[in-house]
Amino acid sequence: QVQLVESGGGLVQVGGSLRLSCAASGRTFSSYDMGWFRQAPGKEREFVVGIMWSGGKTYYADSVKGRFTISRDNAKNTVYLQIDSLKPEDTAVYYCAARERGSYFYTRAMEYDYWGQGTQVTVSS
Numbered sequence: 001q002v003q004l005v006e007s008g009g010g011l012v013q014v015g016g017s018l019r020l021s022c023a024a025s026g027r028t029f030s031s032y033d034m035g036w037f038r039q040a041p042g043k044e045r046e047f048v049v050g051i052m053w054s055g056g057k058t059y060y061a062d063s064v065k066g067r068f069t070i071s072r073d074n075a076k077n078t079v080y081l082q083i084d085s086l087k088p089e090d091t092a093v094y095y096c097a098a099r100e101r102g103s104y105f106y107t108r109a110m111e112y113d114y115w116g117q118g119t120q121v122t123v124s125s
Contacts, residue, residue: 002026009119020081022096029077038092053101093118
C-alpha cells in the first residue's frame, strides 16, 4: 500500500500560481502511476492530470492544458502540480491519487486505488 499526503493549497488571486505537492510513503513510489483530481462544491470529482510511473509520459485534461504542469521526483517520493494563471473555476479540493503502474493513461477516479485527503485551492477574483 501507499499513503499520500497533499500540501500547498491556499487562497490566491486570479492569475496567480500555486505548487501542490503529494508526498508518498509505503511501497516503492516508482511502482505507481500518479494522478491529480479535483472536486468543486456540488460537482463530481474530475481528472486533472496524470503522470506515468517513470515520469516520461504525462496527460492533461483539456481544461488545464498550458496552465498546469505535473512532475514527479521518485527519489523524493513526491509528485508535484504546478498551477499557473489560476482562474476562479479552478477553485476546488485537489486530490492526489495512485495506482499500480500500468500501460496506458488512466483518467477515471475508479482506476486509482489510493487517495490523499485533499488540499483546498481557492481562487479569488
